[in-house]
Amino acid sequence: MASLVESEASLREQAQIWKYLFGFADSMALKCAVELRIPDILHSHPEPITLAQIAAAIPDAPSPDLSYLFRIMRLLVVRRIFTFQRAPDGSEGGGLYGPTNLSRWLLREPTPSDRHHGHHLTLAPMVLQENHPWFLDSWHLLSQTVREGGDCPFEKAYGEMFAFAGKNPEFNKILNEGMACTAKITIRTILSHYGDGLFRGGDDDGSLIRSIVDVGGGTGSVVSEIVKAYPHIRGINFDRPHVIKTAPEYPGVTHVGGDMFQEVPPADAVFTKASTFPAQYRLHTLFA
Numbered sequence: 001m002a003s004l005v006e007s008e009a010s011l012r013e014q015a016q017i018w019k020y021l022f023g024f025a026d027s028m029a030l031k032c033a034v035e036l037r038i039p040d041i042l043h044s045h046p047e048p049i050t051l052a053q054i055a056a057a058i059p060d061a062p063s064p065d066l067s068y069l070f071r072i073m074r075l076l077v078v079r080r081i082f083t084f085q086r087a088p089d090g091s092e093g094g095g096l097y098g099p100t101n102l103s104r105w106l107l108r109e110p111t112p113s114d115r116h117h118g119h120h121l122t123l124a125p126m127v128l129q130e131n132h133p134w135f136l137d138s139w140h141l142l143s144q145t146v147r148e149g150g151d152c153p154f155e156k157a158y159g160e161m162f163a164f165a166g167k168n169p170e171f172n173k174i175l176n177e178g179m180a181c182t183a184k185i186t187i188r189t190i191l192s193h194y195g196d197g198l199f200r201g202g203d204d205d206g207s208l209i210r211s212i213v214d215v216g217g218g219t220g221s222v223v224s225e226i227v228k229a230y231p232h233i234r235g236i237n238f239d240r241p242h243v244i245k246t247a248p249e250y251p252g253v254t255h256v257g258g259d260m261f262q263e264v265p266p267a268d269a270v271f272t273k274a275s276t277f278p279a280q281y282r283l284h285t286l287f288a
C-alpha cells in the first residue's frame, strides 16, 4: 500500500512537471487563435459553428488543415476560451464551437456593439506582442542573465528596447499596439474611479486642469481617452519621434516627438504611465 501511495505521489509530481514544461503551449495556442482570427470568426456568428465553417472563414488560408485546427480548438475549449457541443449523433466531428466572455478579449476587430459605444477593448495585440519571437528570445536568456548579471535579457538579445523599436518598424508597431491596448483598458478604469477627482476640478479654486501631457504616452491612447471624457482638457501626447510618427490623429490631442530626458512640453499636468513591464525589461532603463 505504501509503495502504491508513493508511486501515485510520484506520478502526480511528474504530471506537475509535465504541466510546467508545456506551459508555453497555452500561450502558443492563444497566439495561433488570434493570428487566425478565430475569436472574430466565432463572435461574428449569431450561433455556434462547425470546424469546417471556422476553417472556411480563416483569412488568407485557401485550404486550412482541419486536423491541426481541431487540436488547437480542443485545447482552447478545455481552457474555456471557446465552447463546444457535440453533434446530435455524439461525434466530435460535426460538433459546434462558440465564443465566450474570455474570447471577447481576443478580438482583433471591433464588434458592431464596440462601434456603437465608440471603444474596442481587447488584449489581442498584447497576445501577439508577448508571444512574438523578439520577446520570447529574452526568456531564453534568463539563466545567462543570472550567471552574468548586467543587461536585462531583452537588452542582451537586442539592445535597449526603445532604441531597437526606433530601428525596426515592425517591432515598433507590435510594441506600440501592445502598449496601447492595455493602456486603454487601464485608463478607462482610472477614469471611471478617479476621473472627476483628477480632471474635473473647478475654475473658482484654480484646480481646473486645462492641459495635460502624457510623457511616454505611446501612440496617444491614454491622453485621447482623457480628452474624450473631459473635453475642456487639451491633450499632448509626448513620446519618441519614431513612435509619434505612427500615432493616429485624435480630436483634441497634439502629438509631440522628443526625448523626455531633454525636455517635456509644458502643460498644467503631467501624466506618465507604464502599462506593463515584462520581466525581461528593466524599469529603471526608462526612469533612471
Ligand SMILES: C[S@@+](CC[C@H](N)C(=O)[O-])C[C@H]1O[C@@H](n2cnc3c(N)ncnc32)[C@H](O)[C@@H]1O
Pocket (backbone or CB within 6 Å): 162, 179, 180, 182, 183, 215, 216, 217, 218, 219, 238, 239, 240, 243, 258, 259, 260, 261, 272, 273, 274, 275, 276, 286
Ligand atoms: C512601457 S511604454 C508605456 C506606453 C504607455 N504610457 C502605456 O502605458 O502603455 C514606455 C513608453 O515610453 C517611451 N519612451 C521611452 N524612452 C523615452 C524618452 N527618452 N522620451 C520619450 N518617450 C520615451 C517609449 O517609446 C514607450 O512608448
